[in-house]
Structures are given as C-alpha cells and as structure tokens.
Amino acid sequence: MPLSVLLVDDEPLVRAGLRAVLEAQSDITVVGEAADGAAVIPLVRELRPDVVAMDVRMPLLDGIEATRAVLRTVPDPPKIVVITTFENDEYVYEALRAGADGFLLKRSRPAEIVHAVRLVAEGGSLLFPAAVRSLAARYGNAEARATLERAALTEREAAVLRLMTRGLSNAEIAAELIVGTETVKSHVSAVLAKLGARDRTQAVIAAYESGFVSPG
Template sequence: MPLTVLLVDDEPLVRMGLRAVLEAGPGIEVVGEAADGAAVVPLVRRLRPDVVMMDVRMPLMDGIEATRAVLRSVGEPPKILVVTTFENDEYVYGALRAGADGFLLKRARPAEIVGAVRLVAEGDSLLFPAAVRQLAAEYGATRGDAEARARARLERARLTEREAEVLRLMSRGLSNAEIAGRLVVGTETVKSHVSGVLAKLGVRDRTQAVIAAYESGFVSPG
C-alpha cells in the first residue's frame, strides 16, 4: 500500500510543487488538496491519509487550529507535518504544542521533503531536534502556570530510570536504533520504553513527549 498524503496550503503553486516532489518518490500518493485549514477535517475523514502536510499560516484557519481540529475530531488521526517558510516561527511551536508531529521548511530539497514525510509516518525520531530545542527555548513555557503544569505531568508520570534516559535521548533527536546503540540494548526494548514514556505522559508521539520534557525543565533547551 502506498503512503498517502493530504496537502494543505493556500498557495496553489506550493501545492503543485509538493505534489510533483512527493509523487516522484516511490510508494507515495497525494490523495487530496485543500487551500485552507477549515477544509481539513472533512477531507481527512473521507480520504484517511497517512500524513497531512499543513501550511502553518493560512488566512481563514491556520495550521495550529486545523491541527487541533483534526486531533479533536478524527478517530485514529493521521500524522501532521507542518510546512513553514521560517524555521524560528512561534506559529510552528504553537502547532507542535497543538499536536503536530514535526515540521518542514518550504525551501527543503526534494529528497528532504520525501524523507520527512516517511520519517513522520514511521514516528521513529524527531525532525530537526536542534530547531525544536531553539523553539522551546524561545517560545516554550518557562514560568508560571504553564511550566507548573508541564512539571506536574512529568512528576505524575513516574518514569523509570531507563525511561527517563530514553526520554533524554529522544529529546536529542536520536532514533530507536541510535538509542539502542547508545544503551547497548535491542531496538524492540527501546520501542517498549518509548511506548511506556508516551503512555505515562499521556501524549501521542515523540514530539509531544519532547516538548513536555523541555517545558517541564526535565531537559534544558540550551
């Protein structure tokens, strides 16, 4: 079965370019397009894509609200890859906090675009960990109630020592295979620890776990 993608961007030329790049990659099929975030939920329900490539800035409903709408309204939602012009963008961090699985720069090379879609679909590692650290440092919850909530989430999770170690390595962007090599354990063991971390934190993917780790102070963005 091909990996299916829904494109969401208010610029027709951007959608055209992304479609051409993705469909040139083997095993990827673009199943639909939308010009605004407001159209995403009905299309996701009808087309059931594996990945939604979502422009973060759109005139009616932006990528942040569209991401929230998909995760709130769709059972077994697709992976969401935010597409942005600027790497250091508060909107990007807002979309990641809302539940997006990663982000991609519009100026990325074709091979990087195809690779990012596959990586997000697999959910094995965090896209652009250094950039996520920078976003967390600049826009993350660093004081007051937001920080307290993030810290309380980590405390309630009661991660084991090994789960905590895995979360730290995840925050550095290491894949399951890389974590396994670092800890000298099998990949299946790492997958089990990652699943435990996600379940205890109550998050759906690695990106959300890493953001929780940064915002609680468990891992320092610096």
C-alpha cells in the first residue's frame, strides 16, 4: 500500500510543488491538503495519513501548535515533517521539540523530499544540519543533562545514540558496530525507553540538549 501524505501549507504553489514531487513516486500518494494548521486534526482523523508535511508558519494555527495538537489528541498519530524556508528558524526547533519527526527546507531537491517522507514513515530520523544542531545545544539545560545521567546508558547504548545523532539507519549502525540489525533495534528501543523519547528524533534532541554530543 502506498505511503499516504497530507500537505499543510498556506501557499498553494508550495502544496502544488510538493504534490507533484511526491505523486511522481509509485509508492507515495497525497491524500489531502490544508491551508492552515487549524484544519489538520479533522483531516488527520478522516484521512489517516502516514505522514503530514506541515508548514511552520501559518496564519491561524502554526505548525508547532498543530504538531502538539495532533500528538496530544490523535491516537496512533502520523509522522510529522515540518517544512520551512530557513533552517536556522527557531520555529523549526520548537516544532522538533514539540514532537515533529524532522524538517525539510522548501528549497530541498525532489529526491531529498521523497527520501525524507520515506525515512520518517519507516521510523528513521533525519540528519540535523549544523544550524539546527547549534540551536539544540543552545537550548541545553540542567534538566536535559539530569535526564541523560538518570538514563544510565550502557557503553553500547551510548555508542548507538551517538550514531543516531549522525542520522544513521539501523543497518548503517549495525555495520559501524559490526553487530546484527536486530541487536541494534534492541539497543535503540532501550535508548528511547531510558530517555523517555517518543522516537529517534526526540532522542537526538535530548543528546544535543544534554551536551552528550556537541554541534561540531
């Protein structure tokens, strides 16, 4: 069954461009569109998309609040990728902290857009560019550091988390550590549970905010 995507952006041209890129793929279908975050929850409940591509800045309800609302009120919520013009926009980072699974620049190449949708649908995390890693470090606080200390990650779990911050897939992590993919899946699950993270993206945010890894 094709991956289903809901497009949410107040610019019709942006939605049209994303639709053209995504529907050129045989394994992706766009099931709906919305011009504001206020329309997201009813559409998600009706259409049950796998992924929502959500603009950050919208007139009535922005992508941050729309993301929070979806994750708070919709059972088994879709993956959310926020789309933005500027990668160093603090709105982007707030959306990631609110639970978005990644973000895309509106100037991204078609192949990058398709890759991002497929990756988050599979539960992967997108590599954060330098600007976002710097924002994450700037948001660092004692609470984040305490959470990581309480997690008491094993040496292998810590190694897995470091590789997760590089945006590596389970298969790529397995190749780096010379272990089986199932072993990596177990370590990833343990890391998420110990950090209280919803998914890989939230674990990566915790790693940067706690100072476990640095932007460099």
